[in-house]
Amino acid sequence: MKSILNKDSNKVLVQGLGRDGSFQTQKCIDYGTEVVAGVHPTKAGENFNEIPIFGSVEEAVKHTSPDIGLIFVPAPFASDAIIEQVDAGIETVVCITEGIPVNDMLKVNNYIKGKKVRLIGPNCPGFLIPRKKLKVGIIPGSIVSEGKVGVVSRSGTLTYEAIVQLTMLGIGQSACVGIGGDPLHGTSFVDVLQMFEEDQNTEAIVMIGEIGGTREQAAAKMIKESISKPVVASIVGQTAPEGRRMGHAGAVITGKSALASEKIKSLKSAGVYIADSPTEIGLRLKELI
Amino acid sequence: MKSILNKDSNKVLVQGLGRDGSFQTQKCIDYGTEVVAGVHPTKAGENFNEIPIFGSVEEAVKHTSPDIGLIFVPAPFASDAIIEQVDAGIETVVCITEGIPVNDMLKVNNYIKGKKVRLIGPNCPGFLIPRKKLKVGIIPGSIVSEGKVGVVSRSGTLTYEAIVQLTMLGIGQSACVGIGGDPLHGTSFVDVLQMFEEDQNTEAIVMIGEIGGTREQAAAKMIKESISKPVVASIVGQTAPEGRRMGHAGAVITGKSALASEKIKSLKSAGVYIADSPTEIGLRLKELI
Amino acid sequence: MQLHEYQAKEILNSSKVPIPDGKVAKSGIEAKEIASSFGGNCVVKAQVHAGGRGKAGGIKLANNPDEASEHADNMIGSFLKTFQSGDTEFPINEVYIEEASSILKEYYLAVTMDFDFKCPVIIFSTEGGMNIEEVAEKYPDKIIKIHVDPLVGPSPYKIRNLISVFKFDKEISSQLYKIINQLYGIFISNDCTLIEINPLALVEGNNLVALDAKITIDDDALFRHKDLLKLFDEAQINKSELNAQKNDLAYIKLSGGEVGCMVNGAGLAMATMDITMKAGALPANFLDVGGSASEERIMEAYNIITSDADVKLILVNLFGGILRCDVAAKGIIEGFKKYNKSVPMVVVLRGTNSEEAKNILKESSMEIYFSDDLPSAAEEINKRLGK
């Protein structure tokens, strides 16, 4: 399967054209994205700005052959939408929806195991490739600029912050990918880092992590082993309160890895450049190139 | 993954050493099979004819590195045994047990999807490769002989019938594989036909089918497309009564494909030689070589 | 294991699948009482393990409690044979008295396993109340199949697509959606191999109700459903078949045959029947003693075959694998001794411990013709019975 960064065809299907979905779809179109179909159970046969709306993904695929599916469906129905897109053969599925139950994503993750699909998200801002005028999701088109830095982040809005800093400093992006904040998600840091490593349009990488989980450690291990391009990382949540909790099982599972300090330690030992403050991501990268 | 017909190492672990399991394991050993470990929950630490018995597959694997797992565990626990062997990294799992609930095999089939494992069975006689003195299952060693014909069958004892006919006519076997009679099973006709096609020790193939299901049709399609070696097939159940049934859903699913006549038609059109009577399998093959 | 309609409906009801009011009656008097409680108009349905009851007279409309009583009295104690029941006549010991429904439209809904797809499948058709196999052949577009991932369950989008294909209104859509999910839940949690609702009727008031219900349970999974085991109605099964079932033997009596078959393995058993037929005789039964038959099981198999008055000759065809021929031979001898019945036997023994087995049988006083292989066994049969 070709990396999403280098596919030739990038026709987008949007599922869920409610208030937010419609607004954001328009922004994608305005940016230059080729949106070919909408899917909405009660709006079949209608149009959205000359884009035909279908009642099911299967119908939409039959008529418009999209390459990418973008999901704005409300949380209780979002996991079903992911499965519907996978079943219809869409290779890249981007789910923006937040608040999907853990059990639903558990099922989705199991379902797509071994299937030829790249799921990005859920609870993510999607991805944007300035060079291709391709915006699949909600990253504001106004803040990006074309260039050679790949940005990957668990956080939505914080990604924008990093992008703005880069753009302000005159550093353009090869691609910006938000992998989402949910603990059960599709594409991981490791996957995107691999894409950036293989992408000839990317020369340096910005990675934004958070406290919680062990994903940054997995990324650190992978960077050490197989990433040759320079990486700048920032981990937010250093001053966040630990939060009350009832039980201890979670801590037994992740151990100390959830702490910002542990993540920074891992990344440093993998040769990653750390931006101590989230305001310094751009500056830190500028020093490297 | 190398085909089971051509693996270099063929160390066997046996799980379930009750009355039948013990008896049949001894027969495997007598035939020349390298049985390296037994697994039985209450016999850990004991020996079976100098073969160590372990309490779990994981322990057995750690100490004896088996390549093949053979299961005689009673039906209510057999699906768990399959999963235990898969989890322990055994690449070829042969399950002799009959009477496993459909729902259990549904779970197993889902579980192994995409995993690096070849499951043979359940409710099957296993496989036997005369050339390697390798008998994994319950095919009687006394009836086989070394040669160039590959035998594959859904039926247990009917496989023996076919083997006997071949042996009596002086036609040896490259391998005999019983894929089992259960509707939800691991390895299919198609898989074994592929192995025989690729196996340089096999020059002709005997395939024994039954009424019910659509597996013979799948085999016919595959033979037409990619099997260059001659195939003799027999379909039993031509005189079997249709059997009473309550509903019609099953018939809606398989349609007429379940009938012997339909299966024979498919196979004939794929260039397969049909033995009209099960007593003529050997003779029919002899005509070909 | 098959359930009676009333048992299936109890299960549906406890999972909130709508059914008409109904109750089982074991006599005309009971039927009258129940019918009265429904206000008179009702349906009297024979509780037998066979489909096609309507055409065979097993379902009768009653306009008042007296008629219900009369129908019930006529049915109870009689036997029913339908186009789906083969040669078997099923005893009617109970009838189900059900409130009559004003049917607007009949649909078909079933859950079963699709072994090609290795997953459960939901089958829906707008053509209910009729032979669904015929519908499948003639109007395939009137049938929709929903394959179900066992972890995910019935995907809402697939049900939505079904609903949109047949243009159901919102009210019915929501009922159908629920019923499909409930049936699927019943299917999985009870280890069913089939649930069939035919018809699923749209009745006055725009409600969907299950007018008939067939449920079959996976026999191999019954060990974990002690509650369902209690629903087993022995009376619905031929005595020999019941005896066989109790002894874990797969046995089907065939009418008109004269050669009793005792074989291990379903495939070999079918082959043996095919061969018997080619030898010019008719098999009297299908009997698979199974993979690891014990002496006792073989003994019972012997008893079942010899109890069939049609049997003139027995063909024993055992191929030792996991079954040990010597164990089987001992079982036959024990059966002969215990039940004191003897029929001439053609015996083919091969595989595990077959030589020991032959020696054991040779020492008995039974009339046995040994054959080394199936062709010679066929000749032997032809010699004794061939026409």
Place this chain on the structure above:
Amino acid sequence: MQLHEYQAKEILNSSKVPIPDGKVAKSGIEAKEIASSFGGNCVVKAQVHAGGRGKAGGIKLANNPDEASEHADNMIGSFLKTFQSGDTEFPINEVYIEEASSILKEYYLAVTMDFDFKCPVIIFSTEGGMNIEEVAEKYPDKIIKIHVDPLVGPSPYKIRNLISVFKFDKEISSQLYKIINQLYGIFISNDCTLIEINPLALVEGNNLVALDAKITIDDDALFRHKDLLKLFDEAQINKSELNAQKNDLAYIKLSGGEVGCMVNGAGLAMATMDITMKAGALPANFLDVGGSASEERIMEAYNIITSDADVKLILVNLFGGILRCDVAAKGIIEGFKKYNKSVPMVVVLRGTNSEEAKNILKESSMEIYFSDDLPSAAEEINKRLGK
């Protein structure tokens, strides 16, 4: 959503996980009655949403009904603060009166989600009744984790291996086996994120019972568990946080802070707090207005922040994506109008419709300092509050 111990135990009990006899009391009199029905010896447990109750005085032994009554009276109406509860004091409105158990040994058993493995995990330890995190660090071999395939469920062989590692006898093994399966069933069917039994006690008579029980439900799945929603105890949550929760806002009050933060996105919210700290001021709260906040939600967020007397300055940092900055600006204006509270604001607005938003805010009479980016916002904060 967290449940009280007594609520969790009701769920365990209905799934046949053994628990000691127990009942909730809302007064000393009720406590006395319940204790009498147990014969006197009992434990009085404060029902609060915090672990570590024992050390904090929230669990008391009573030797007779009068003592139980006394403990209950002392607890009810008071507040409990434990080492696990952060700065929060939890009101005790109910106590749980439980029959005293003769404990022979304490184990630990939990079910939660292992996100690295993307599947549920069962955690068992022979060292129950103590801090399991400490056990995990010091004696990792005394903890066994069983990863569960969501379709297959807890594999019997894995439980068997666990039992064999710790050499449990047959009787206890079978109890443990059942309890693990029951807990897993509860975990899945109720969309739990955690079930923790600490201790799972072996009591006299060789029986395993759940002495304590903690259950947390996935908030995102509550829409399909109306029954569980009823168990929500508002009293256990800080008023502002409760108000935030009702408005789908993620809000945590931080003690000692003075800069109220209004941010969209958890990551950006944490970054904003980090930056505030670096600017020499302390954040008064974490507040994520979420991805698609409406005008109303922003209005409530404004109210919550301005209701905090500690807040001297508000830092609004919104990056429009799915959130539209103009909508947020209107919400702030509405909040200002409706609640008539005003605190100086440093505002950073970027992304979707941020220019429109700035214009809307500029037209208001509020004291607002606009910044184009975070460094300049940090400077602004430092200028006003920096030490």
